[in-house]
Amino acid sequence: MTKCPTPKRPTWAGFAVALPQRSANLHPPMSASLDQSVRLRRLRASAGIRAMLGETVVEPRHLIQPLFVTEGEVAEPVGSLPGVSRIPLAQLGAKCAELLALGIHGVALFPKVDAARKTAEGAEALNPSNLALRAIREIKAKSPGTVIFADIALDPYTTHGHDGILNAAGTDVDNDRTVEALVKMSLFTAQAGADFVAPSDMMDGRVKAIRKALDTSGHTGTGILAYSAKFASAFYGPFRDAIGSARKAGEAPISKATYQMNPANRREAAREAILDAEEGADLLMVKPAGAYLDIIRDLRESTNLPIAAYQVSGEYAQLHAAAEKGWLDLRATRDESLLAIRRAGADVILSYFAEAYARDFAARK
Numbered sequence: 001m002t003k004c005p006t007p008k009r010p011t012w013a014g015f016a017v018a019l020p021q022r023s024a025n026l027h028p029p030m031s032a033s034l035d036q037s038v039r040l041r042r043l044r045a046s047a048g049i050r051a052m053l054g055e056t057v058v059e060p061r062h063l064i065q066p067l068f069v070t071e072g073e074v075a076e077p078v079g080s081l082p083g084v085s086r087i088p089l090a091q092l093g094a095k096c097a098e099l100l101a102l103g104i105h106g107v108a109l110f111p112k113v114d115a116a117r118k119t120a121e122g123a124e125a126l127n128p129s130n131l132a133l134r135a136i137r138e139i140k141a142k143s144p145g146t147v148i149f150a151d152i153a154l155d156p157y158t159t160h161g162h163d164g165i166l167n168a169a170g171t172d173v174d175n176d177r178t179v180e181a182l183v184k185m186s187l188f189t190a191q192a193g194a195d196f197v198a199p200s201d202m203m204d205g206r207v208k209a210i211r212k213a214l215d216t217s218g219h220t221g222t223g224i225l226a227y228s229a230k231f232a233s234a235f236y237g238p239f240r241d242a243i244g245s246a247r248k249a250g251e252a253p254i255s256k257a258t259y260q261m262n263p264a265n266r267r268e269a270a271r272e273a274i275l276d277a278e279e280g281a282d283l284l285m286v287k288p289a290g291a292y293l294d295i296i297r298d299l300r301e302s303t304n305l306p307i308a309a310y311q312v313s314g315e316y317a318q319l320h321a322a323a324e325k326g327w328l329d330l331r332a333t334r335d336e337s338l339l340a341i342r343r344a345g346a347d348v349i350l351s352y353f354a355e356a357y358a359r360d361f362a363a364r365k
């Protein structure tokens with residue numbers, strides 16, 4: 001191995017000129033056996049350089065906290081989502097104010113509706129004093145600065161757990177009847193004070209119908225966050241426990257494959273997104289996030305609309321489960337997973353990690 005050559009001491013007018021001493025601690029001498037002048041490791045050599053040159057950041061303002069709401073009086077922990085509870089109505093305002101103080105402006109609301117209120121057609125969705133609508137009013141009264149994204153889909157309200165109304169034979173979700181119901185649900189939701197309605201049902205034509213209904217009823221200020229590329233994913237399992245939309249134990253989980261997208265399809269996701277943008281969506285969403293980073297990047301490059309990504313319940317649960325076994329470092333994998341979603345091109349991320357991330361972010365400052 002050739003040694004690192006010692007530079008000759010330059011002289012000027014016969015006087016020796018002292019070379020600046022290099023700090024042995026910061027830049028210890030290394031061997032140079034390769035003929036390699038471009039060395040990217042120079043850009044990673046210290047914590048300061050790495051911090052300065054980091055291309056992507058995740059700040060609390062980039063996060064939206066999904067919140068489950070219960071009719072009950074006490075918080076109900078969700079077994080498959082460690083650290084996540086269904087929150088009683090009376091505690092919602094305080095929770096949202098707390099999130100705001102941490103820098104999290106947005107919440108996505110999901111009601112856990114009592115089984116007794118569920119029907120095949122999900123009519124409870126259109127009950128003006130249902131849990132979701134009361135939750136919106138409660139948050140706007142107690143924490144008016146919170147930005148509310150209200151879920152628009154029938155699955156919390158239907159006995160079968162599908163996002164819409166079934167056809168006469170009960171074999172599939174009826175698209176156009178479902179859109180009619182979602183339009184009415186959106187109007188109630190806007191009326192209650194939600195900032196954004198967030199149709200998560202994947203019916204065709206719902207964004208256009210909802211936009212039109214909002215505009216002709218004085219709700220031009222209510223936005224639409226369209227779940228544009230929502231895949232029929234197995235990562236939604238713990239969420240269905242949380243709102244009670246999974247099938248009973250022993251029965252096969254329901255398939256939503258006739259309306260949610262095939263995880264194999266990338267071009268089709270672009271079609272969905274372009275269509276939702278044309279129909280009047282204000283933000284587009286990709287869901288799940290971690291296994292669909294290519295889709296997030298595609299949408300980022302094909303539209304100028306803001307992109308949201310939903311790091312879903314299964315993505316959260318798998319990191320917690322592995323961390324509980326001591327197999328993964330929870331904080332490090334959490335931070336890396338969020339960073340990757342932002343790097344792929346998401347402006348905002350819906351994540352069950354939002355609050356914990358923001359707490360650690362505040363503590364690090």
Ligand code: PBG
Nearest residue numbers: 153155200235236239312313314
């Ligand atoms: C349904 C809905 C689902 C989620 C949000 N809205 C699940 C489903 O499609 O059954 C999943 C979110 C998560 O897994 O965190 N409208």
